[in-house]
Amino acid sequence: MTDTLLALEGINTFYGPVQAHFDLNLTVGRGQIVCLLGGNASGKSTTMKIILGLVKPQSGTVRFDGQPINGLTTPQIVRRGVGSVPEARRLFGDMSVRENLLMGAFARKDRAAVTQDLDKVLTQFPKLAERLNQRAGTLSGGEQQMVAMARALMGRPKLICMDEPTMGLSPLWVDRVLELIAAINHDGTTVFMVEQNASLALEIAHHAYVLQTGRIVLDGPAAELRADPRIRDAYLGGQEAA
Amino acid sequence: MASWIDYTINGLIIGNIYALLAVGLALIFGVSRLINFAHGSVYLVGAYAGFVATTMLGLPLPVTFVLVVAVGALLGLVIERFGLRPLQGYAHIAPLLATIGISFVLDQLVQLTFAATPRALPSDLLDKRFQLGSGTIGALDLVIAAVGLTSAGLLYYFLRFTQLGWAVRATAQDRDAAQQMGVDVNAVNRTVFVIASGLGAVSGLLVGMYYNYIDPAMSFQATLKGVVAQVVGGVGNVPGAIAGSLLLGLVESYGIALFGTSYRNLFAFVLLVVVLVLRPNGLFASARQTPPEPMTGTFIAPSKPFALSPRVLIGITIALALLPAVYPDPYIMQTFSNAWLYGMLGLSLTLIAGTVGMISLGHAALLAIGGYASALLALNFGIPVGFTILLAGVITAALGTILVFPSFRLRGHYFSIATLAVGEIVSLVILNWEGLTRGPIGLSAIPPLSLFGVELESAQSVYWFTLAVLVVLALLQFRLLSSHLGRVLRAMRDDDVAARSYGIRLDRYKALAFAFGSFAAGISGGITAHLYSYINHETFNAQLSILALTIVILGGMGNVTGAVVGSVLLIGLPEVFRVAAEYRVLIYGVVLLLLVRFRPQGLFGTV
Numbered sequence: 001m002t003d004t005l006l007a008l009e010g011i012n013t014f015y016g017p018v019q020a021h022f023d024l025n026l027t028v029g030r031g032q033i034v035c036l037l038g039g040n041a042s043g044k045s046t047t048m049k050i051i052l053g054l055v056k057p058q059s060g061t062v063r064f065d066g067q068p069i070n071g072l073t074t075p076q077i078v079r080r081g082v083g084s085v086p087e088a089r090r091l092f093g094d095m096s097v098r099e100n101l102l103m104g105a106f107a108r109k110d111r112a113a114v115t116q117d118l119d120k121v122l123t124q125f126p127k128l129a130e131r132l133n134q135r136a137g138t139l140s141g142g143e144q145q146m147v148a149m150a151r152a153l154m155g156r157p158k159l160i161c162m163d164e165p166t167m168g169l170s171p172l173w174v175d176r177v178l179e180l181i182a183a184i185n186h187d188g189t190t191v192f193m194v195e196q197n198a199s200l201a202l203e204i205a206h207h208a209y210v211l212q213t214g215r216i217v218l219d220g221p222a223a224e225l226r227a228d229p230r231i232r233d234a235y236l237g238g239q240e241a242a
Numbered sequence: 243m244a245s246w247i248d249y250t251i252n253g254l255i256i257g258n259i260y261a262l263l264a265v266g267l268a269l270i271f272g273v274s275r276l277i278n279f280a281h282g283s284v285y286l287v288g289a290y291a292g293f294v295a296t297t298m299l300g301l302p303l304p305v306t307f308v309l310v311v312a313v314g315a316l317l318g319l320v321i322e323r324f325g326l327r328p329l330q331g332y333a334h335i336a337p338l339l340a341t342i343g344i345s346f347v348l349d350q351l352v353q354l355t356f357a358a359t360p361r362a363l364p365s366d367l368l369d370k371r372f373q374l375g376s377g378t379i380g381a382l383d384l385v386i387a388a389v390g391l392t393s394a395g396l397l398y399y400f401l402r403f404t405q406l407g408w409a410v411r412a413t414a415q416d417r418d419a420a421q422q423m424g425v426d427v428n429a430v431n432r433t434v435f436v437i438a439s440g441l442g443a444v445s446g447l448l449v450g451m452y453y454n455y456i457d458p459a460m461s462f463q464a465t466l467k468g469v470v471a472q473v474v475g476g477v478g479n480v481p482g483a484i485a486g487s488l489l490l491g492l493v494e495s496y497g498i499a500l501f502g503t504s505y506r507n508l509f510a511f512v513l514l515v516v517v518l519v520l521r522p523n524g525l526f527a528s529a530r531q532t533p534p535e536p537m538t539g540t541f542i543a544p545s546k547p548f549a550l551s552p553r554v555l556i557g558i559t560i561a562l563a564l565l566p567a568v569y570p571d572p573y574i575m576q577t578f579s580n581a582w583l584y585g586m587l588g589l590s591l592t593l594i595a596g597t598v599g600m601i602s603l604g605h606a607a608l609l610a611i612g613g614y615a616s617a618l619l620a621l622n623f624g625i626p627v628g629f630t631i632l633l634a635g636v637i638t639a640a641l642g643t644i645l646v647f648p649s650f651r652l653r654g655h656y657f658s659i660a661t662l663a664v665g666e667i668v669s670l671v672i673l674n675w676e677g678l679t680r681g682p683i684g685l686s687a688i689p690p691l692s693l694f695g696v697e698l699e700s701a702q703s704v705y706w707f708t709l710a711v712l713v714v715l716a717l718l719q720f721r722l723l724s725s726h727l728g729r730v731l732r733a734m735r736d737d738d739v740a741a742r743s744y745g746i747r748l749d750r751y752k753a754l755a756f757a758f759g760s761f762a763a764g765i766s767g768g769i770t771a772h773l774y775s776y777i778n779h780e781t782f783n784a785q786l787s788i789l790a791l792t793i794v795i796l797g798g799m800g801n802v803t804g805a806v807v808g809s810v811l812l813i814g815l816p817e818v819f820r821v822a823a824e825y826r827v828l829i830y831g832v833v834l835l836l837l838v839r840f841r842p843q844g845l846f847g848t849v
Contacts, residue, residue, distance in 0.1 A: 052422060054418065054421065054422075073426070074421040074422060074424075075421060075424045075425060075426045078421075078422065078423065078424035079424055084422045086418070086419055086422055090416050090418065090419035090422075091416075091419070092411070092412045092415045092416060092419065092420075093415060093416075094411070094415055095408075095411060095412065095415065099408060099411075102408070103408060103412050103420075103423045103425075104423060106405065106408070106409065106412075106423045106424045106425055107423065107424030151423075155423070155424070
C-alpha cells in the first residue's frame with residue numbers, strides 16, 4: 001500500500017437542513033489517480049469543495065500530507081499544494097491565456113521557477129503556445145480544458161483535484177483529456193477526480209469510490225470495479241438498465 | 243466659438259472628476275458586485291479633509307493631497323470592514339443597503355462636525371488661466387487633468403502588471419476560481435476599497451477647489467453621478483467608467499450651455515434611464531452579457547411572519563381611534579398623524595419592494611407627484627380639497643406607473659438605480675417646469691385640509707382623517723395580498739422565470755402592483771401638501787425614499803402591519819422624544835445598518 005496523501009475521515013456535511021454527506025471516508029494514495037464516481041446530487045462536487053475548503057463540513061477531518069486542513073481557508077489550502085481544475089473549467093475569460101496560466105502560480109513566490117514551469121507546460125500543451133495572448137474566453141471548450149489543467153499544474157501542486165474534467169467535451173477531446181491526466185499523473189502528481197463518466201474514468205484510475213446520495217456504496221481498485229456488475233448496471237448500461 | 247471650447251474643457255474637467263469617482267465604483271462593483279452608496283460620503287470626507295488641511299492647518303497642496311488620499315483610504319477600509327465583510331453570503335441588496343446606512347451616518351457626522359452651512363475651499367490655482375486657442379484653460383484644470391491621467395495610468399499599470407492587480411481582475415471575473423488559485427479575496431476587497439476610496443476622496447478635494455465651495459449635501463449627488471457614469475460605461479467596467487464619466491461631463495456641460503444650470507442634473511439622469519433601458523450593459527459593453535443577477539429583491543431572510551390576529555388588530559385600531567378622545571394633546575396628535583402619513587408610504591413601498599421584490603429607491607417622487615397634483619388641482623381649478631386628494635392618488639398611480647414602466651424589465655440593482663434616477667428626474671422636472679409648478683419658488687397658500695367643505699382644523703380631526711385613510715388602504719392591501727393577485731405577485735418575486743412559464747405576464751402584474759402602491763403614496767403626498775400649505779421640489783427628497791425603505795425593512799418586507807408599526811417607530815418615537823433633526827438621520831442610518839446585519843426579516847417578518 002502506498003502512503004496516504006489525502007484522507008477524508010468521517011465527514012458529515014449539511015446544506016441547511018439537508019445532509020449531503022453521511023460519514024464519508026476516503027483516502028488518496030500518493031502518486032495515484034483516484035476517482036470518485038456518482039450520479040447527480042450524490043455529493044461528488046461537494047466532496048471537492050470540502051477538500052478545497054470552499055464548503056466546511058459539520059464534522060470530520062480532512063487530512064493532507066498528514067496535517068488536518070479542514071480549518072484552513074481556501075488560499076491556505078492551495079498554498080499547501082492542492083491544485084484544482086474546477087467544474088466547467090472556470091477560466092478567467094477576459095484575461096489572456098498567459099495571464100490565466102500565471103494566475104495558476106499565484107500562490108508561489110519562486111518567480112524564476114514559475115517562468116521555467118510556464119515553458120514546460122507550454123511544451124506539454126503545444127496548442128496553448130499559439131494561443132498565449134488570446135483571451136481565454138474565446139477558446140473552444142477542449143482548449144479551455146487544456147488551459148484549466150495547465151493552470152492547475154502551474155501551481156506545482158502535490159494533488160490536483162479535477163471536477164468532471166470531461167464534461168461537455170466532444171469524444172475526441174475526452175480521450176485527449178484522459179491521456180493528459182494519465183500523463184500528468186505519470187510525471188508524479190497525484191490526481192483526485194470526480195466523474196460521472198464511469199467507464200472512461202475507470203480506464204485511467206488506480207482506485208475508485210462510488211458515491212450515492214452522500215454515502216460511499218462501493219470502492220476498490222479500478223480494474224475490479226470495471227468488472228463489477230453493480231457498476232455495470234448503474235453506470236455502464238448493463239442489461240437491466242432501462 | 244470661444245465659449246464652445248470653454249464648455250468642452252469644462253465638460254472634460256468635470257468628467258475627469260466624475261471619473262475618479264466612477265472608477266472606484268467600478269472596481270468595487272467588479273470585485274464584490276456591490277454598488278457602494280457610501281462612495282459619495284468618502285468624497286465628502288475627502289473634501290472636508292482638504293478643507294481642514296488647507297484652510298485650517300495651512301498645509302501646502304501636495305501635503306494636502308497625500309493627507310486626503312490617506313483619509314479616504316482609511317475610510318475605505320472601515321467601510322469594507324463594517325459594510326461588506328459581515329454581509330458575505332447575504333443577498334446582494336443587503337450590502338447595498340448597508341452602504342446607504344453608512345453614508346447616512348458619515349454625512350451626518352460631517353454635518354454635525356462642520357455644520358450644514360457651505361464652506362469655501364480657496365486655492366491659488368483657481369485664478370491662473372492660460373490662453374488656449376480662442377478659449378482659456380486654468381491652472382486648476384491642468385492639475386485636475388494631471389491627477390486624472392496619472393491615476394488612470396497607475397491603475398492600468400496596477401491591474402496589468404502587478405500580482406495583486408491580477409488577483410483583482412481574476413476575482414472580478416470568477417471569485418471562486420480566484421480563491422482556488424490561492425487568491426485571498428478578502429485582501430482583494432480591502433485593496434479595492436482602499437484604492438477606490440483614495441481616488442474618491444481626491445475627487446472631493448478637487449471639486450471643492452474647482453467650485454471653491456463644499457457642503458455636506460454634496461455627498462449624495464456625487465454618488466449618483468458616479469453611478470450614472472458607471473452605468474453609462476457598463477457596470478464594473480473600469481475603462482468604461484472613465485469613458486462614461488467624460489461623456490457625462492460633456493453632456494452636462496453642453497446641456498448647461500444650451501438650457502441653463504438648473505438642467506444639468508436632469509441631463510445626467512435622463513441619460514442614465516435611457517442607457518439603463520436600452521443598453522443595460524453600458525454603451526461600451528461587448529456582446530458579452532453581464533452575468534444575470536441572482537433574484538431581484540429577494541433580500542429575504544426566509545422567516546415566519548408574526549401575524550397579529552384580526553381581533554387584536556381591530557382592538558388596536560379602535561384604541562387608536564379613541565386616543566384623541568382620552569388624550570387630545572395636539573403635539574401627540576400631530577406626531578401620530580405624521581406617522582399615519584408615512585404609514586401610507588410604507589404600505590406602498592412594502593407592496594412594491596416586499597411583495598413584488600422591486601426595491602424602489604425613488605419612492606419620494608410618488609409623494610411629490612401626489613402633493614403637487616392635489617395642491618395644483620385645488621389652487622388652479624378650485625376643486626374641493628378632499629376630492630383633489632383622491633384624484634392625486636389616481637394621477638400618481640398613472641404617472642408613477644408610466645414613468646417606471648420602461649424599467650420593469652430590469653432586475654435587482656438595475657431596477658433600484660432606475661427608480662433612483664426616476665425619482666431625481668421627477669424632482670428636477672418640478673424644479674424646471676416653472677409654468678406648471680412655479681419652479682424653485684414652490685407652491686404656497688395651498689388650501690388647508692377639508693372634507694366635503696368642512697375644514698379639518700383641529701389636530702384631532704386631522705388625526706382621525708389620516709388614521710381612517712390609512713386603515714382603508716391597509717384593508718385594501720390585506721385583501722389584495724390574500725387574493726389570487728397577491729399570490730401571483732409573490733410568485734413573480736420568488737421566481738420570475740417560473741412565473742413567466744406559467745403564462746403570467748410580468749409587466750402587467752408589476753404595473754398593477756405599482757399602480758396600487760403609487761395610489762397609496764399619492765394619497766399620502768396629497769394630504770401632506772394640504773397640511774404643510776407650502777411645498778417645493780425639495781419637500782419630498784431622496785432621503786425620504788431611503789427613510790421609507792428603512793421603515794419597510796424594519797417592519798418586515800411585504801408586511802402590512804409591519805409597515806405601519808415601522809412608521810410609528812421611526813417617525814413617531816424620535817418625535818415624541820424630541821430628538822433633534824440632525825441626530826434623527828444619524829439614527830436612521832444606524833437602524834438601517836443594524837437591521838440589514840442582524841434582522842433582515844424585520845420585526846414582523848417578511849411575507
